[in-house]
Amino acid sequence: MKLTKPMQPMKLKTLIATILTIPLITLAANTTHAQEYRIGNGDILEIVTWREPDFSREEILVRLDGQISFPLLNDVQAAGKTPTELKNTIETGLKEFISDPHVTVTIRDAGSQRFYILGEVVNTGEYPLLKDLTVLQAFALAGGFTEWASKKEIILFRQEGGQEKVIQINYRDIIRDKDFQQNVKIQADDTIIVP
Missing domain, CATH: 3.30.1950.10 (wza like domain)
Structure with a gap:
């Protein structure tokens, strides 16, 4: 049996500090500051x-x-x-x-929590926003794209602070991991248009 050399004190301290901070980093990463649900018309x-x-x-x-x-x-x-x-x-x-x-x-x-998908998807229409959904998950709910869909020119319309906001989405960039930030979370009353 071969004996290994004991760890030096400084390396041991670093290892222990690293092991002790991993749960804290994990806890911080998993903590979300979700806002409490706001009641809306139709609920x-x-x-x-x-x-x-x-x-x-x-x-x-x-x-x-x-x-x-x-x-x-x-x-x-x-x-x-x-x-x-x-x-x-x-x-x-x-x-x-x-x-x-x-x-x-x-x-x-939660009748007030709905979003809409129009255009070249299999099932257009109104969908309940039952949990945190991203645009990729919204496309899955809509049954995916039709064969004529322009996956690079998707538009998401959103009301923020009384203003209409337009968000451009390139589905191909998301799935190729070029720009995963375009996989935005859906909010109530969002309208996604797939040309």
Whole structure:
């Protein structure tokens, strides 16, 4: 059996420091700062008030004006709020009628979270935005491209800050790993056009 030379103290310290920092780097890389969901027009909510069935609703549609109708509170602004903000608004309003209301707001159907694909894809139309999707995944949902698709001239229209933004996408560059940054995440109301 051959004996190996023991590690020098400096190299051992470096190795230990490296091993200890790997989990921290991995943790930092996996931590996302996802924004809390914002309620939108067309969403269907479930609102439950604990021990108060008269103030609970299984399905409430967020109307086009962004409001919901709720017993004794009449119209309540829901669009643009997080479920927690809407919960707090309803609890504050119900304190006039219930001594200590506890409300839970759940998104049953995220009807406001949709995107659209038009043009030379197999299945054009409206798609639900159920998770973080990229344009490559959106093309997969649409069944891929037709044989006439121009994969180098794809356009994504997006509303940001009241302005229309146009993003050029070259599918060929993405799949050839030339410009993977073009594989952008889809946002609600994005429209992708494949010429």
